[in-house]
Structures are given as structure tokens and as C-alpha cells.
Amino acid sequence: MAEAVNRTEIDGVPVFWVQAPGPLTGFLTFRAGVCDESFETLGLTHLLEHLAFSRLPPVRHEHNGRVGVGITNFSATGRPESVAATLTDICASLAAVAAGDLDPGLVETEKDVIGAEGGLPLPPAHGEALVHRFGLRGPGLAGASPHFLDRLGPQDLAAHAADYFTRANAVLALTGPPPPDLRLPLPDGGRRPVPDDAEPLGIRPGEYVSGTDQLVLSFESPGADSRLSYVQGLLAHALRRRAHAALRRNAGLLYDLDVAGAATAPGRGVTIITVELKPANAIRVAREILSILRGLRDHGVAAEELDDAIVAARESGQGPGAAVEDAQDAAISHLVQLPAWPHAACVAALEGHTPADMGAFLSRLEETLLVGLPEEAVPAEAGEASALMFPPLRHVPADLPPGTGHKRSLIGAFAGVPRDARLEIGDAGVAFCAEGEREAYRWEDIAAIEWGDAEEAGESATIIGRDGFQIHILAVWFRRGREAFADLRRRVPERLQYREAAQGAGNVPA
Numbered sequence: 001m002a003e004a005v006n007r008t009e010i011d012g013v014p015v016f017w018v019q020a021p022g023p024l025t026g027f028l029t030f031r032a033g034v035c036d037e038s039f040e041t042l043g044l045t046h047l048l049e050h051l052a053f054s055r056l057p058p059v060r061h062e063h064n065g066r067v068g069v070g071i072t073n074f075s076a077t078g079r080p081e082s083v084a085a086t087l088t089d090i091c092a093s094l095a096a097v098a099a100g101d102l103d104p105g106l107v108e109t110e111k112d113v114i115g116a117e118g119g120l121p122l123p124p125a126h127g128e129a130l131v132h133r134f135g136l137r138g139p140g141l142a143g144a145s146p147h148f149l150d151r152l153g154p155q156d157l158a159a160h161a162a163d164y165f166t167r168a169n170a171v172l173a174l175t176g177p178p179p180p181d182l183r184l185p186l187p188d189g190g191r192r193p194v195p196d197d198a199e200p201l202g203i204r205p206g207e208y209v210s211g212t213d214q215l216v217l218s219f220e221s222p223g224a225d226s227r228l229s230y231v232q233g234l235l236a237h238a239l240r241r242r243a244h245a246a247l248r249r250n251a252g253l254l255y256d257l258d259v260a261g262a263a264t265a266p267g268r269g270v271t272i273i274t275v276e277l278k279p280a281n282a283i284r285v286a287r288e289i290l291s292i293l294r295g296l297r298d299h300g301v302a303a304e305e306l307d308d309a310i311v312a313a314r315e316s317g318q319g320p321g322a323a324v325e326d327a328q329d330a331a332i333s334h335l336v337q338l339p340a341w342p343h344a345a346c347v348a349a350l351e352g353h354t355p356a357d358m359g360a361f362l363s364r365l366e367e368t369l370l371v372g373l374p375e376e377a378v379p380a381e382a383g384e385a386s387a388l389m390f391p392p393l394r395h396v397p398a399d400l401p402p403g404t405g406h407k408r409s410l411i412g413a414f415a416g417v418p419r420d421a422r423l424e425i426g427d428a429g430v431a432f433c434a435e436g437e438r439e440a441y442r443w444e445d446i447a448a449i450e451w452g453d454a455e456e457a458g459e460s461a462t463i464i465g466r467d468g469f470q471i472h473i474l475a476v477w478f479r480r481g482r483e484a485f486a487d488l489r490r491r492v493p494e495r496l497q498y499r500e501a502a503q504g505a506g507n508v509p510a
Contacts, residue, residue, distance in 0.1 A: 032164035043146030138198025216372035279376035297362035300355025317343030452500030
């Protein structure tokens with residue numbers, strides 16, 4: 001049985017701790033993440049996390065920081081006095097940033113470090129699934145790369161720190177009693193609730209070409225505040241067991257399968273299933289996994305599967321890390337104002353499980369399903385509108401009045417641009433038409449324009465919509481193309497325009 005979680009308070013910050021073996025570890029968590037940013041401020045929280053550490057004196061013990069979808073975590077492990085000093089210094093650094101005490105040179109250095117580091121808050125397949133579901137806002141930003149980091153300055157950092165990195169918006173979990181010299185000198189501020197304004201885009205179910213070599217299936221499921229949230233662990237247990245038996249041992253179609261959840265808003269979540277396999281097997285495996293999921297939804301888990309899951313949960317609750325996990329869960333649940341799920345509660349929920357719970361957890365499978373297929377799984381002859389399993393996700397063009405039209409140029413004809421290609425720019429927005437298809441955005445629905453040079457073909461423009469899709473065009477494709485591009489520059493705010501980086505456009509889906 002895991003040890004009970006103790007609670008106290010230091011400098012106005014709630015502290016949750018247990019007595020666990022080994023060196024002391026502290027987990028300082030703030031309710032701030034990429035869901036609190038916009039496409040043009042993406043990377044702000046990550047930069048602030050770097051600055052909190054970069055102002056510290058050299059430390060010899062283990063320490064780390066991580067920005068997630070909705071929380072940012074700092075951790076330190078070592079002797080109690082060392083952990084106390086590190087956590088105190090992190091808080092003091094954040095307070096200094098909030099007060100405007102920043103070295104501009106240090107800010108620029110950490111931007112370069114982030115550029116070299118790369119990486120995203122979530123595994124690429126998970127972030128990609130959220131981009132396709134939410135676009136470039138809220139949870140969807142977890143799958144996008146920052147393109148305006150170089151424009152973020154001390155004022156942006158100070159405002160963000162003052163809004164989010166405060167004592168009322170923080171919690172601390174410890175694997176031992178709080179050291180007597182631990183201080184958490186954070187600025188005053190208010191609690192920041194989890195945003196609830198990101199609605200899924202488009203029509204489901206749907207499919208897309210994944211930028212990874214994994215098969216990805218995702219669907220909406222109950223959020224972490226639901227009594228059904230425990231079902232995800234049982235679903236993962238049963239799905240892995242059935243998939244490994246039918247698709248690995250018997251058919252050799254996959255290597256491994258993982259089930260994860262992402263909290264997207266109060267009361268709502270997304271379950272993401274990733275499968276490691278040969279891309280050629282992706283469509284067959286996707287159909288088989290959907291068959292397993294439908295069987296679990298309609299008939300529930302087998303008694304043996306449930307018994308195994310209960311035994312595994314009991315063993316996990318008796319493990320050396322259970323108390324620490326319970327302390328972290330209690331802290332984060334308090335921070336985001338959701339019910340805690342300690343190991344004992346999970347075991348009790350499993351012991352009371354009914355088939356109706358699994359059915360309710362999977363009730364939105366069909367209507368919210370997205371399937372990401374590896375590019376190698378898509379036949380070469382398949383067009384963008386070809387449906388391999390479900391209708392492909394497509395940009396839904398805005399209904400715009402006619403604007404100034406730019407027809408295909410002679411160079412465009414030699415380049416293979418369709419005869420009917422036309423670029424239209426008007427007061428309401430921009431549209432590109434070709435081969436009977438139309439892509440169109442209102443000006444307010446454009447997240448950014450990436451300007452680049454297509455080798456010897458001249459200047460290019462990639463119009464990135466807030467739905468995560470893109471329109472890619474070259475000036476030489478159109479008559480008076482330079483005038484058209486100049487018009488785009490005038491109509492789109494300069495703060496939303498950037499030059500193409502060497503690595504390209506990141507993880508924004510095309």
C-alpha cells in the first residue's frame with residue numbers, strides 16, 4: 001500500500017510530499033504550457049523554462065525542465081540542501097524575469113540553444129494528431145514548431161512570467177519532507193484555469209498522411225475529470241494483449257503498440273494509439289485495431305483481461321515509485337482542479353468496472369476517429385482526394401467574394417502549373433484555384449506566411465492557415481505575380497510573416 005500523501009505550504013505554494021527511499025527529488029509544476037500560447041508566440045514558455053535554469057549557478061546534481069501541453073515542470077534530485085537551493089534559485093529567477101530583470105544577451109543565447117535543441121512537447125505522432133484535430137491553436141500547438149522565437153523579447157517574457165509563473169499557479173511535490181531552508185519566492189498572481197476554447201476542426205472520421213513511420217489512431221474520450229478516466233489504462237491493457245496475440249504473434253504485422261491520453265480541455269481528452277510496423281501493413285493493421293476497439297466497446301473486456309489488469313494495478317501500487325507518483329498526481333490534480341487518481345483509487349475503480357464503462361469510454365470512437373497513415377502506406381497512384389479508409393482531411397475553403405485575379409503565367413505553364421490556376425486577392429481574403437479545387441482563407445484565419453526562395457524559380461509563399469493546412473505558391477506562376485506577392489505583404493500583418501528557415505516549415509501539416 002502506497003504511503004499517504006502529506007500536504008503543507010511554503011511561501012503560498014501548496015506542497016505535497018511522501019517519504020520515499022533514495023535521494024530527494026522535487027517537482028515544481030506550473031499551470032502553463034503551449035496551450036496558453038498562440039502560433040506567433042509559440043516557444044515563449046520553453047524560452048522562459050530555459051532562462052530559469054540559465055541564471056542558476058553551476059549545479060552538480062540532476063535537474064531538468066519540461067514544457068507540456070498545459071503544464072511546465074522543473075525537477076531537481078540530490079541532497080536535500082542542494083534540491084532546496086536549486087528550487088529556490090529557480091523561483092527567484094522566474095520572479096526576476098517577471099519583474100523585468102533580464103539580460104538581453106542571455107535571452108538571445110537561449111534562443112540559439114532552443115534552436116539547436118529542437119524537439120516538441122509531445123512525441124511527433126502525438127503532436128501531429130492534435131494539429132490535425134485542433135489546428136494551430138490550443139492543444140494543436142503541441143505539434144507545431146516555433147517560427148517567431150527570434151521576435152520574442154524581454155517584455156514578452158516578463159508579461160508571461162508575471163501571468164503564469166506565480167505562487168497561486170504553482171505546486172510542489174517532494175519525495176521526502178521539505179528541507180528546512182527551502183523557499184519558493186515566486187511573485188503574487190492568480191490561478192490560471194485550463195483553456196476551454198479549442199474546438200475540434202472539420203468532419204470526422206478522417207484520415208491523413210503521417211509525417212512519421214507509425215500508424216496513428218486517435219479519438220475523443222472522457223477527460224481527466226471524468227470517473228471514466230481510469231478506463232484508459234484498462235483499454236491499453238486489453239488492446240495491447242489482443243493486438244499482440246492476433247497481429248504480432250500470429251501474423252507478424254506489427255512490432256509494438258502504445259496507448260496514451262492527452263487532456264485537451266475540462267471534461268475532454270484525446271486517446272492516441274501509435275503502432276510500430278512496416279508501413280505496407282498499416283491499412284490492414286488499422287482495420288484490425290478498429291475491429292478490436294469496436295469489440296471492446298460493444299462487449300467489454302474479458303474476465304481474464306480485467307483480472308490481469310487488477311493484478312497489475314495492485315502490483316504497481318505496491319512498487320517503490322507508487323508513493324512518489326501519488327504525490328505528483330495529488331499536486332497536479334490540485335493545480336488543475338481535477339480529482340486525484342492515486343493507485344488505490346485506480347484499483348478500486350477497476351474492481352468495480354462494468355462493460356458499460358468501457359462502452360461509454362469508447363462511445364465517440366466512430367464520430368471522432370482520425371487515422372494517420374505512413375506515407376509509404378499510400379499507393380503512388382493515390383491522389384490527395386483518394387480515400388484509403390476514410391475521407392482524407394481537407395482544408396475547407398472560406399466563401400470569399402471575388403478579388404483581383406492573377407492567371408497562370410507562361411513560366412507557370414512551362415513549370416506544369418494547371419491551365420486553370422488562378423490566385424485571387426481581395427478585401428476579405430486570398431484564394432488559390434487549380435484543377436477545379438479551391439483553397440481560400442479569410443485574412444483573420446491566416447496564422448502566418450512563410451517567404452522563401454525556390455532555388456532558381458524565384459520567391460515562394462506558403463500561406464499557413466489556422467486550421468494547420470497550407471497554400472504553397474510561387475510568384476512566377478502568375479501574371480503580375482510580384483504585384484500579387486506585394487499585395488499579400490501589405491494585407492497580412494508583418495508580425496505574422498517570416499523567412500523560411502534552413503530546416504523548412506517544421507511540423508505544420510501540408
